[in-house]
Amino acid sequence: MKLTMHCTGTCKQLESLSMRGGKWKSIAFPGLFAMIEHPSEGLILFDTGYSPRFAEATRRLPYALYRWTTPVDTEGYLSAAEHVKAAGYVPEDVTSVIISHFHGDHICGLGDFPNAKLICSKAGYESVAALKGLAAVKRAVLPDLIPPDFEARASWVEQCPEADLPAVCRPFERGRDLFGDGSVTAVDLSGHAAHQIGVFLRGTDGTPVLLGADASWSAQAVRENRLPSPPAFILFDGRRDYKRTFGNLVELQRRQPGMRLLFTHCAEAWELCGKEGIELP
Numbered sequence: 001m002k003l004t005m006h007c008t009g010t011c012k013q014l015e016s017l018s019m020r021g022g023k024w025k026s027i028a029f030p031g032l033f034a035m036i037e038h039p040s041e042g043l044i045l046f047d048t049g050y051s052p053r054f055a056e057a058t059r060r061l062p063y064a065l066y067r068w069t070t071p072v073d074t075e076g077y078l079s080a081a082e083h084v085k086a087a088g089y090v091p092e093d094v095t096s097v098i099i100s101h102f103h104g105d106h107i108c109g110l111g112d113f114p115n116a117k118l119i120c121s122k123a124g125y126e127s128v129a130a131l132k133g134l135a136a137v138k139r140a141v142l143p144d145l146i147p148p149d150f151e152a153r154a155s156w157v158e159q160c161p162e163a164d165l166p167a168v169c170r171p172f173e174r175g176r177d178l179f180g181d182g183s184v185t186a187v188d189l190s191g192h193a194a195h196q197i198g199v200f201l202r203g204t205d206g207t208p209v210l211l212g213a214d215a216s217w218s219a220q221a222v223r224e225n226r227l228p229s230p231p232a233f234i235l236f237d238g239r240r241d242y243k244r245t246f247g248n249l250v251e252l253q254r255r256q257p258g259m260r261l262l263f264t265h266c267a268e269a270w271e272l273c274g275k276e277g278i279e280l281p
């Protein structure tokens with residue numbers, strides 16, 4: 001199994017917002033997604049990042065508010081479908097897309113993989129499926145990015161078998177075994193978005209790798225136990241859940257300093273997995 005992470009564009013945000021004690025300076029955060037080349041399941045994506053669809057979906061008000069409050073730059077970056085081609089595949093080769101949550105910067109590419117099963121939390125989907133207009137923008141949801149045949153292609157995490165995680169994943173104890181072989185186990189990372197999920201990938205030497213989506217903006221924030229600034233919590237679905245999830249990640253990293261926690265907007269994750277990627281058993 002091989003894991004690589006790819007950048008589809010950047011978004012601008014105050015560093016101080018993403019991490020307490022950060023600079024009051026707007027910095028560019030990468031918008032990553034992950035490609036998992038799985039020995040029996042084929043090509044799996046974890047989220048799909050930005051694509052030209054983002055500009056289309058935010059052309060009109062009120063959806064343009066998303067673009068104005070979080071400026072996005074996709075110039076010079078490939079979309080997920082283009083990254084798939086650059087890796088020697090065609091978009092039809094993608095067998096599954098795991099969706100961490102439904103924020104616009106994670107699902108722009110959903111419409112580009114016609115054969116993919118769309119794996120997500122049913123509760124997470126139901127919390128956004130009916131949102132339109134301002135109510136959608138407030139939750140960073142752009143309805144045009146959800147393909148019309150979504151429900152027909154969806155596979156719900158809640159229906160996957162429960163599985164015990166190895167002791168190295170404490171305080172995370174149980175998850176959902178997505179492919180029935182223990183290679184990819186989904187865990188609840190609620191808070192940033194309601195019912196957001198992350199996945200533990202079985203690692204070499206017994207230490208899994210965590211794809212943590214937006215549970216933190218960076219690995220540094222988790223290592224140094226620095227929550228986002230209070231104003232950032234306005235953007236989250238659940239303040240208390242965010243703090244609980246973040247606390248669990250801090251505890252995980254404290255117990256396993258060598259474990260790689262890879263977040264969607266973290267430059268370190270891109271550096272670590274951007275080129276060669278990581279070989280997993």
Ligand SMILES: [Zn+2]
Nearest residue numbers: 103192193214
């Ligand atoms: Zn998000």
